[in-house]
Amino acid sequence: MNTEPYIVLSAILFTIGCIGVLVRRNAIVVFMCVELMLNASNLALVTFAKANGNLEGQVAAFFVMVVAAAEVVVGLAIIMTIFRTRRSASVDDASLLKY
Amino acid sequence: MIAFWVLAPLMVAAALGILFVRKAVHAALLLAVVMISLAVLYAALDAPFLFAVQIIVYTGAILMLFLFVLMLVGVDASDSVVETIRAQRVLATIAGLLFGGTVIVGLAQVSFGTMVGLDQAQPDGNVPALADLLFSKYVFAFETTSALLITAAIGAMVLAHRERITPKAGQAELAAGRMRDYAATGKHPGPLPAPGVFARANAVDTPALLPDGTAEPTSVSRVLAARGTVRSAPALADDIETVQESLGVTPEEAPEVSGKSGAAATPEEDQ
Incomplete structure (x- = not known):
């Protein structure tokens, strides 16, 4: 069983997540792309756990999942608050700090 | 594999x-x-x-x-296609592809070898081995996680909570408000009209017809109108001749069709 395909898949998913964060305008979709990047890094961690024969990678992936759950809760609450005051979920509309 | x-x-x-x-x-x-x-x-x-x-x-x-x-x-909140920063989409895609290319070229330089496998690391199975690690070496990180989760939960509650700054409107206030609107703007105080139900269509995307044959826009849901799936009354009446032919009825003896003839009439004719 080779390690490389898993790592390359992880890199591809991470890249797609990166492009999504830069390209998409809807704040919720941007957030989903962040989740995609976290998932891609998790895949690399789990692969390395098996490649190196110890479980530290799996523990790290577990902690990433916990932090991702907390991050999603707070992030979506922030998006909700912005939507409630500005009636828009677009990242372009929240530009008050610019001027 | x-x-x-x-x-x-x-x-x-x-x-x-x-x-x-x-x-x-x-x-x-x-x-x-x-x-x-x-x-x-x-x-x-x-x-x-x-x-x-x-x-x-x-x-x-x-x-x-x-x-x-x-x-x-x-x-229905979908992306806007307007670019605030010029050529941002193209530049972002190029930057992302460059990043991906760099990562993959970098990975190609490294040889990972074949997988060692986890048989040595988890002799009694995956879950007991993970539990051993979590509750010994990583116990402090594990406990910190609980603080993080509590903070996240409280943060979400604070962010999602909204103080009511005006008193809640009861039935009497709502009724008074409707009558005030009627006096000020002439807005009808009653409920909105029901969608049109005809012999050929009984769906809620069919607007009700006014006595002059025009469609009443408030009789269909705002969401359906935004999606553009509302059927127009003339479109419903378009193939009325073919139906009449298939029934063997001539247009003269047929009952009056509201919609086809009425839709063409302008509302000014009634006044």
Whole structure:
């Protein structure tokens, strides 16, 4: 069983997540792309756990999942608050700090 | 490796779909495909605990949260195509592809070798071995996680909470407000008209017809109008001649058709 395909898949998913964060305008979709990047890094961690024969990678992936759950809760609450005051979920509309 | 070669193209396709679909709900469903495929890959990589956690936490909790927020924000909230920064989309794509190329070229320089396997590391199975690590070496990080989760929960409650600054309107206030609107702007105080129900269509996307034959816009749901799926009354009446022919009825002896003739009439004729 080779390690490389898993790592390359992880890199591809991470890249797609990166492009999504830069390209998409809807704040919720941007957030989903962040989740995609976290998932891609998790895949690399789990692969390395098996490649190196110890479980530290799996523990790290577990902690990433916990932090991702907390991050999603707070992030979506922030998006909700912005939507409630500005009636828009677009990242372009929240530009008050610019001027 | 069979699971990998089946799932990897699927995952890349679904992830690319997230970049291109217009609607956020579709992006969420494609993300679910990626996450469930990842869970299967975890199972193939000797991580049954993470397989379960991935499905329960990611697809179960996080994606449901995404869908809840999408429902609250409005399903029709799709991306705007206007670029605030000029050529940002193209530049971002180029930068992303350059990043991906760099990572893959960098990975190609490294030789990882074959996998050692986890048989040595987890003699009594995956979950006891992970528990050993979590509650001995990583116990402090584990405890800190609980603080993080409590902070996140309280933060979400604070952010989502809204103080009521005006008193809640009761039935009497609502009725008084409706009459005030009627006096000020002439807005009808009663309920909105029901959608039109005709012999050929009994769906709610058919607008009711006014006595002069024009469609009443308030009789169909605002959401249907925004989606552009409201049927027009003249469109319903368009093939009335063919129906009459098939029934063997001549237009003279047929009962008066509201809609076809009435839709052409202008409202001014009544005045």
